[in-house]
Amino acid sequence: MKRLVLFLFALFICLTGYSQKGEKVNLKKLKNDTIIWQKDSLLTREDFKGRVTKQWAGCCATFLLVEPIENNGNILFSVQAVFVKSKSNIIQTSDYVLKHEQLHFDICELYARKLRKMLKETDFTKVKNIQQKIQTMYDKVNAEYGKYQQKYDNDTNHGENPAKQKVWSDDVASQMNELEPYSSSEVNIVHN
Numbered sequence: 196m197k198r199l200v201l202f203l204f205a206l207f208i209c210l211t212g213y214s215q216k217g218e219k220v221n222l223k224k225l226k227n228d229t230i231i232w233q234k235d236s237l238l239t240r241e242d243f244k245g246r247v248t249k250q251w252a253g254c255c256a257t258f259l260l261v262e263p264i265e266n267n268g269n270i271l272f273s274v275q276a277v278f279v280k281s282k283s284n285i286i287q288t289s290d291y292v293l294k295h296e297q298l299h300f301d302i303c304e305l306y307a308r309k310l311r312k313m314l315k316e317t318d319f320t321k322v323k324n325i326q327q328k329i330q331t332m333y334d335k336v337n338a339e340y341g342k343y344q345q346k347y348d349n350d351t352n353h354g355e356n357p358a359k360q361k362v363w364s365d366d367v368a369s370q371m372n373e374l375e376p377y378s379s380s381e382v383n384i385v386h387n
Contacts, residue, residue, distance in 0.1 A: 232276035256282030295354030
C-alpha cells in the first residue's frame with residue numbers, strides 16, 4: 196500500500212508538470228520520450244521531435260519530475276529536470292538557436308536544484324502530511340519556474356537579442372554554480 200501511495204504521488208507530480216493543458220499521458224511513451232538533464236550533455240537537433248510551429252525558431256518543453264525512491268527501507272526523493280522530445284521542436288538548426296533552447300533546459304535544472312535545496316532544508320519530522328507539504332513546495336517552485344522561463348523568452352526576445360542572451364547565460368551559470376551542492380537528483384528528507 197505504501198508503494199502504491201508513493202507511486203500515485205510521483206505520478207501526480209509528474210503529470211502536473213507535463214500535462215498543463217490536460218493532455219492524457221502514456222507513461223511508457225513518456226519514458227521513451229524524455230531526456231534527463233545531465234551536466235555537459237547538450238541537446239542536439241535530433242532531440243527535437245515535435246511538430247514544428249512557425250511561431251518561434253524553437254520550442255523546448257521541459258518539466259520538473261519528483262518521484263520517491265526506496266533505498267534500504269528509507270524513502271528518498273528524486274528531483275529531475277526533464278526534456279520532452281515530442282513536445283519540443285526547432286525550425287532553425289543553428290548553434291545559436293540550440294544554445295537558446297539548451298538554456299531553457301538548464302533553467303529547468305536550476306529550478307530542480309532550488310526544489311532539492313528546499314526539500315533538504317525542510318525539517319519533515321514536524322510535518323504531519325509529507326505528501327501535501329512536498330506538493331505545496333513543488334507547486335511554488337514550479338510556478339516560479341514558469342514565470343522565469345517566460346521572463347527569459349521576453350527579455351531575450353526568444354533568443355533574438357544576443358546581448359541579452361549572453362547576460363542570461365552568464366546569470367543562469369552563476370546560479371547553477373551557487374546551487375552546485377544540490378546537483379545530485381536524490382534528496383534524503385529524513386534528518387538524523
